[in-house]
Amino acid sequence: MLLTRFCVMRKYDHLCRTDRHPEQTQHLRRRMDEEIIGDGENGRVLGTFVEGVLKIAPGRVGRGTVSQACRRLRMPTRRGGLGMTALEDVGRIANIAAWAGTTSEQSIVKGMAPIVWMQEDMGRDSPRSQMARDMQERVTGWSTDHAAEIAVHVKQDKALRLTPGARQRGSVPHNLKCVIEGGNTITQKAMANVMAIRVEKEWNERAEPAEKHLAKMRLGGDISNPFSVVPTAQFLRMPDRFYRTALMDYLLMANPDAKGSPPCVCSSAATRTHFMTCNKVCKKSQAHCHFGKVVRCMAQATGANPRTGEARGAKGGAPRGEKTGADLRVDNLPVLGDGEKSTGIIDWCLPIAMCPTNWPGEDGKSGDVEAKAEADKITGNEYHADAARNGYEFYGVALSKDGGVFGDRFTELMRRMAAIRNGDVYEHDGRNEYGYREGMWSTKNVYEYWRKVLVVQMVIRREKYIDQAYARARAFWGSGQP
Numbered sequence: 001m002l003l004t005r006f007c008v009m010r011k012y013d014h015l016c017r018t019d020r021h022p023e024q025t026q027h028l029r030r031r032m033d034e035e036i037i038g039d040g041e042n043g044r045v046l047g048t049f050v051e052g053v054l055k056i057a058p059g060r061v062g063r064g065t066v067s068q069a070c071r072r073l074r075m076p077t078r079r080g081g082l083g084m085t086a087l088e089d090v091g092r093i094a095n096i097a098a099w100a101g102t103t104s105e106q107s108i109v110k111g112m113a114p115i116v117w118m119q120e121d122m123g124r125d126s127p128r129s130q131m132a133r134d135m136q137e138r139v140t141g142w143s144t145d146h147a148a149e150i151a152v153h154v155k156q157d158k159a160l161r162l163t164p165g166a167r168q169r170g171s172v173p174h175n176l177k178c179v180i181e182g183g184n185t186i187t188q189k190a191m192a193n194v195m196a197i198r199v200e201k202e203w204n205e206r207a208e209p210a211e212k213h214l215a216k217m218r219l220g221g222d223i224s225n226p227f228s229v230v231p232t233a234q235f236l237r238m239p240d241r242f243y244r245t246a247l248m249d250y251l252l253m254a255n256p257d258a259k260g261s262p263p264c265v266c267s268s269a270a271t272r273t274h275f276m277t278c279n280k281v282c283k284k285s286q287a288h289c290h291f292g293k294v295v296r297c298m299a300q301a302t303g304a305n306p307r308t309g310e311a312r313g314a315k316g317g318a319p320r321g322e323k324t325g326a327d328l329r330v331d332n333l334p335v336l337g338d339g340e341k342s343t344g345i346i347d348w349c350l351p352i353a354m355c356p357t358n359w360p361g362e363d364g365k366s367g368d369v370e371a372k373a374e375a376d377k378i379t380g381n382e383y384h385a386d387a388a389r390n391g392y393e394f395y396g397v398a399l400s401k402d403g404g405v406f407g408d409r410f411t412e413l414m415r416r417m418a419a420i421r422n423g424d425v426y427e428h429d430g431r432n433e434y435g436y437r438e439g440m441w442s443t444k445n446v447y448e449y450w451r452k453v454l455v456v457q458m459v460i461r462r463e464k465y466i467d468q469a470y471a472r473a474r475a476f477w478g479s480g481q482p
C-alpha cells in the first residue's frame with residue numbers, strides 16, 4: 001500500500017497539479033481508480049491490492065458490500081478508512097490548489113509577469129482568457145457541488161483552531177477571486193478533506209445501524225488498520241486467513257463465513273459480536289491470558305519488572321484453584337505527577353463495544369465503553385483498595401475487543417511504562433518527549449510500538465477464535481458445510 005501511495009498516487013498527484021485540462025484526462029483517472037481502489041459505483045470489483053490480499057471469489061460478497069468497502073478505502077485513516085484519495089477527486093482539485101499556491105508568500109513564481117497577468121485576468125468580472133474562464137468554471141462548479149460538505153469542513157476547522165498543537169488544514173475556494181488573492185490559505189489538503197467528508201456521508205447513507213454504531217465506537221481509537229501494522233509484523237504471516245478477516249472487519253465488510261453458517265453451539269445466531277461475547281466460545285479462547293502475556297512482554301521490555309499481581313489475604317497466595325489477585329504488578333514506574341506511585345497493580349479486560357449490555361445509548365461515543373469498563377474495575381473488586389493500602393497505584397485498564405480503543409487509564413499506564421529508562425527517569429513532555437540515548441528508543445517510539453503490538457495481538461487472537469467458533473458450530477450441528 002505504501003508503495004502504491006508513493007509510486008503511483010504521489011506522482012500522479014504532481015501531474016494533476018500542472019494539468020491544464022483536467023476535464024479531458026478525467027476518464028483516464030477514473031480507470032486508474034478502478035484499478036487501484038475499485039469500482040465503487042457498481043460494486044463489481046475491489047482494487048487490485050485489496051482484492052489481492054482478500055482473495056474474494058467473485059460473487060462471494062454482494063455488490064453493495066464491495067461498493068461500501070470502496071468508500072471506506074477512500075475515507076481518511078482517522079475516520080476508519082485507508083486514506084486513499086481517488087485520483088478522480090484529485091483531478092478536480094489539484095489544479096485549483098496549484099493556482100492558489102502561486103500567489104502564496106512562499107511561491108517562487110510569485111510576481112512573475114505571466115502569473116501577474118493571469119491574476120489580473122482572473123480578477124476581472126468576466127475574464128478574457130480561456131484559461132481563466134476554465135478555472136472559473138472549475139472553481140464555482142466544485143464549490144457549489146460541495147457546498148454542504150464545505151460547511152462541515154469550516155466547522156471542523158474552527159474546532160481545530162481551538163485545539164492546541166493541531167495542524168491546520170487550510171481553507172477552500174468559494175470563487176475565482178479567492179484563488180488569486182495574495183496570501184490565500186487554500187490547500188489541496190483542505191479540499192481533499194471536503195471530498196472525504198462526502199465519501200463518509202455516502203457511506204453513512206447506505207450503512208446498517210449496527211455498522212454505523214461500530215464505526216462510531218471505533219473513532220479516535222487505535223483502530224487496528226491491518227495495513228498500518230506491517231512494521232510490527234513479526235507476529236503476522238501475511239496475508240493469512242486471519243489477516244484477511246481482520247482486514248475485512250476493518251473495512252466493515254460482511255464476513256463471508258457468516259453466510260449460511262449454522263448457529264453457535266449455544267443456539268444463538270452466529271455473528272461476530274455473539275462469538276466475542278458468548279461464554280462457551282470465550283472460555284476456550286483464553287484471550288485474556290494471551291493478552292496478559294503481551295502486556296507482560298511490554299513490561300519486561302520497558303524494564304517495569306513484571307510480577308504476578310498481589311495474592312490477596314492469604315499468606316503465600318490464594319489457595320489452589322481460587323482466584324489470585326489482580327493480573328500483574330509492575331515496578332519502576334516514573335513518578336511525575338502528584339500522587340503517582342512507582343508500583344502499579346494492573347488488572348485488564350477486553351470489553352466489547354457492540355455487546356448489548358455495553359450499549360451506551362444513541363448519543364454514546366467512542367471511548368465510553370472502555371471508560372465504563374475501567375471504572376467498573378475500581379468498584380467491582382477490592383484490588384483498588386488493596387493497592388491503596390499498600391501504597392501502590394491501581395490500574396484497571398481496558399481495550400475493546402471489537403473497537404480497538406484503549407481506555408484512558410491504559411494509555412496512561414503505557415505512557416508511564418514507556419518512559420522507564422533503566423531506572424533513570426526523564427522529565428517528559430507528554431508523548432513528544434525524545435529521551436533518546438544511544439541504542440534506546442525514545443519514549444514515543446516505545447509507546448507507539450507497544451500500542452500497535454497490543455492491538456495486533458488482540459486482533460489476531462480474536463480472529464482466530466472467531467474462526468474456530470464458526471468451525472465448531474458447523475461440526476456441532478453437522479451441517480456438512482466446509
Ligand SMILES: [Zn+2]
Nearest residue numbers: 264266268278
Ligand atoms: Zn454462543
